[in-house]
Amino acid sequence: YWKDRGVDYVNPLYYFGSFYENILRCNSRGDILHDIYNKFPNKRYVGFYNCFQPILLIRDIELIKRITVKDHETFHSHSEFIPPELDSLWSRNIVALQDRKLWNNLRSSLTPIFTTYNLKSSFTILQQFSNNFVNYLVNKSDGKNIIVEMKEITQRFSSDITAYYYFGAKCDAINNPDNQVHRMMGKAMMLSFLNTYTNVMGKLCPKILKWTGARAYSQEVRNFFFDIMKQSIKIRLENKSSTSDVISALMRFYKAEEYHINDVDSNILEDITAHAFVLLFSEYESVTSILSLIWYELTLNPDIQRKLYEEIVDTLEKFGGSVSYDAIMSMGYLDNFFDEILRLHQPNSIIDRRAMRDYIIEAENPGEKDIIIEKGATIWILQKGIQMDPDYFSNPETFDPDRFSNENKHNIKNGANMPFGSGPRSCPGNREFYTNYCISIF
Numbered sequence: 385y386w387k388d389r390g391v392d393y394v395n396p397l398y399y400f401g402s403f404y405e406n407i408l409r410c411n412s413r414g415d416i417l418h419d420i421y422n423k424f425p426n427k428r429y430v431g432f433y434n435c436f437q438p439i440l441l442i443r444d445i446e447l448i449k450r451i452t453v454k455d456h457e458t459f460h461s462h463s464e465f466i467p468p469e470l471d472s473l474w475s476r477n478i479v480a481l482q483d484r485k486l487w488n489n490l491r492s493s494l495t496p497i498f499t500t501y502n503l504k505s506s507f508t509i510l511q512q513f514s515n516n517f518v519n520y521l522v523n524k525s526d527g528k529n530i531i532v533e534m535k536e537i538t539q540r541f542s543s544d545i546t547a548y549y550y551f552g553a554k555c556d557a558i559n560n561p562d563n564q565v566h567r568m569m570g571k572a573m574m575l576s577f578l579n580t581y582t583n584v585m586g587k588l589c590p591k592i593l594k595w596t597g598a599r600a601y602s603q604e605v606r607n608f609f610f611d612i613m614k615q616s617i618k619i620r621l622e623n624k625s626s627t628s629d630v631i632s633a634l635m636r637f638y639k640a641e642e643y644h645i646n647d648v649d650s651n652i653l654e655d656i657t658a659h660a661f662v663l664l665f666s667e668y669e670s671v672t673s674i675l676s677l678i679w680y681e682l683t684l685n686p687d688i689q690r691k692l693y694e695e696i697v698d699t700l701e702k703f704g705g706s707v708s709y710d711a712i713m714s715m716g717y718l719d720n721f722f723d724e725i726l727r728l729h730q731p732n733s734i735i736d737r738r739a740m741r742d743y744i745i746e747a748e749n750p751g752e753k754d755i756i757i758e759k760g761a762t763i764w765i766l767q768k769g770i771q772m773d774p775d776y777f778s779n780p781e782t783f784d785p786d787r788f789s790n791e792n793k794h795n796i797k798n799g800a801n802m803p804f805g806s807g808p809r810s811c812p813g814n815r816e817f818y819t820n821y822c823i824s825i826f
C-alpha cells in the first residue's frame with residue numbers, strides 16, 4: 385500500500401503488521417512507534433501497519449497543526465477501536481463519537497464543568513481527598529521513613545476522586561483497598577487478555593469478533609457501572625437536584641430529567657454511563673501514572689525537589705498558610721515542573737484522527753510526491769517522538785523544568801509540546817488535571 389504511494393514505510397510482519405511485539409506483550413505500542421519515528425529523521429511522515437490497516441505516522445509539526453487545527457473539519461474524529469455495535473460502553477462515549485454535530489454539542493455542554501469557577505468550587509472536595517491521602521502516609525510513618533508502594537496508593541487515591549466525580553460514588557479506597565468500586569475500577573483498567581484480543585481481532589477479523597460477541601469490558605464491569613449510574617441518576621431525580629457536576633451536565637444533555645425515577649430510557653442510561661466511564665478512565669489512568677512519575681522524578685532530583693519545596697513554603701506564607709486555588713495558580717516553578725513531567729512522561733502515547741473525506745498532502749520536500757489520505761483512513765501522531773526529539777528539545781532525556789521558565793520558553797517551537805493533544809479535539813481535562821495534581825503534591 386505505502387510502496388505504491390511512494391511513502392517510506394516499515395516492513396510489516398504478515399497479519400500482525402508493525403505491532404507483533406505488542407500483541408505478544410513484549411513491548412509497548414508507544415516504544416515501537418518511537419523506534420519508527422526515530423528511523424526516519426528527515427521525513428514529514430512514514431507509513432506502517434496496524435495488523436492489515438495502513439496508517440500514516442505524521443512527524444512534521446506544521447503538518448500536524450494543519451490536520452488537527454486548520455483541517456479539523458476533515459479530521460474531526462478518532463478512529464474506531466472496535467466495531468461500534470460490539471460494546472456500547474466503548475463505542476458510545478465522547479472519545480469514540482463519530483457524529484460531528486453530536487460530539488460538538490456534547491463537548492460544548494461539558495465545557496462549563498472545566499471552567500475556573502467550577503474548579504474553584506470543587507476545590508474543597510479535592511482537598512478532602514488529598515488530606516485523606518496525606519493522613520494515610522503520615523500514619524504509615526515510623527517517625528523517619530514511610531514505606532509504601534506509590535503506584536498502588538496512587539491508584540487508590542485516583543479511585544476515590546474519579547468514582548466520586550464521574551459516578552457520584554463514595555469509595556474511600558485510601559483507607560479501604562477492598563472497596564468494591566475500587567476493585568471494579570482496577571478490573572476495568574487492567575489491560576486484560578480480553579482487551580488485547582478485542583483490539584487485535586477488531587483489526588484482523590471484525591466478522592469473527594462480532595460472531596464471538598466479545599466486548600471491550602467484561603459483563604461484570606459493565607453491569608457494575610451501569611448499576612451505579614442508575615442509582616446516581618435516581619437519587620438526583622428523587623431530590624430534584626441539579627448541580628454543576630458531570631452527571632448533572634450529562635442528564636441535562638440527554639433530557640433525563642423528563643423521565644420518571646424508575647423509568648429512565650435504557651438508551652439514555654447507556655449513553656450517560658459510556659461518557660462518564662471514559663472520563664473516569666481518562667482521569668484514573670493519567671492521574672495514576674503521572675503522579676507515580678512525579679514521586680519518581682522528585683526522588684531522582686533532590687535539587688529540583690528543594691526548589692519546589694521552597695516555592696511552596698513561600699507561597700503559603702503569602703497566602704496566609706492556606707492552600708487555595710489562587711495560591712496554586714501563582715506558583716511559576718510548579719507550573720514549569722508539570723510541563724516538564726508531561727513532556728518527558730507522556731501518559732497518552734498516541735493521538736489519532738480519521739479522514740472523513742479524501743485529503744491531499746502536497747509534496748514539499750525533494751523526493752516527496754503528493755499523497756492522498758483516503759476517506760476512512762487513519763493518521764497517528766506520536767507525542768513522545770516529538771517531545772523527545774533533540775531537534776526540538778536539547779538533551780531530551782534530562783529532566784529540566786527550567787526549559788519552560790519565562791526566560792527559556794520562547795526557545796520551544798510552537799506545536800512541539802502538546803501533552804493534551806491539538807485542536808478542537810484536544811483533551812478537555814487539561815485544567816482539571818493541573819488543579820488535581822497540584823493539590824496532591826501538597
Ligand code: HEM
Pocket residue numbers: 478479480491662663664666667670671674726731732735736802803804805806807809810811812813814816817
Ligand atoms: C495528565 C493528564 C492528561 C493528559 C496528558 C491527557 C492527554 C490527552 C490527549 C493527548 C488526548 C487526545 C487529544 C487529541 O486527540 O488531540 C486526550 C483526550 C481526552 N482526554 Fe485527556 N489527558 C489527561 C487528563 C484527562 C482528564 C483528567 C480527563 C477527564 C476529564 C480527560 C479526558 C479526556 C477526554 C474525554 C478526551 C477525548 C476528547 C474528545 O475526543 O473530544 N483527560 N487526553
